[in-house]
Each structure stands twice: as structure tokens, then as C-alpha cells.
Amino acid sequence: MCGPAFLTRAPLFVTIHSLESEVPLNSSRTWKSGEICRIPGLYRCQNCHLAGREFTREFEAGKVFPMCDSCPEKDVTWRLLKPAAVRATA
Numbered sequence: 001m002c003g004p005a006f007l008t009r010a011p012l013f014v015t016i017h018s019l020e021s022e023v024p025l026n027s028s029r030t031w032k033s034g035e036i037c038r039i040p041g042l043y044r045c046q047n048c049h050l051a052g053r054e055f056t057r058e059f060e061a062g063k064v065f066p067m068c069d070s071c072p073e074k075d076v077t078w079r080l081l082k083p084a085a086v087r088a089t090a
């Protein structure tokens with residue numbers, strides 16, 4: 001009797017090039033008010049920082065960077081201080 005020959009040929013998947021998964025980071029990691037937040041985390045108002053104040057806020061991805069609460073300027077620059085830790089959705 002001939003036993004069945006099991007040829008386990010697992011298909012080999014070559015690394016898929018997914019360009020979309022790599023979001024190019026803003027080299028300076030700064031964004032202006034009105035721009036879309038792409039990286040959730042803690043941001044600092046650069047205008048405040050230059051004026052000697054420390055004003056930080058947390059933003060979520062998808063939010064539009066607002067004006068700064070303590071700046072008279074309408075356009076401020078937000079700088080990413082610390083990306084938010086990935087939280088598991090409860």
C-alpha cells in the first residue's frame with residue numbers, strides 16, 4: 001500500500017512592501033495650529049516656550065491643533081514632546 005504523501009509546502013510570503021504603514025515623521029516634530037495631529041501625545045507650545053512659559057497639552061490623532069490658550073497669537077507652533085503610549089481599548 002502506498003501511504004499518502006503529505007507535502008507540507010507552506011507558502012512563503014516575501015516581505016510585503018507597505019509604504020502606507022510608514023508615516024514619515026515631520027523632521028522637526030512641530031506642527032502649526034490648524035494642522036491635523038497625526039501622532040497622539042504630549043505637545044508643547046513653542047511660542048510659550050520661547051516666552052519662558054511651559055504650556056503643554058495632550059492631543060489625540062485626528063485632532064486639529066488649536067490655538068494656544070495662553071498665547072495672544074493666532075498661529076502657534078506645537079512641538080511633540082512625548083508620543084502617547086499605546087493604550088489597549090478596554
Ligand SMILES: [Zn+2]
Pocket residue numbers: 045046047048049055068069070071076
Ligand atoms: Zn502658547
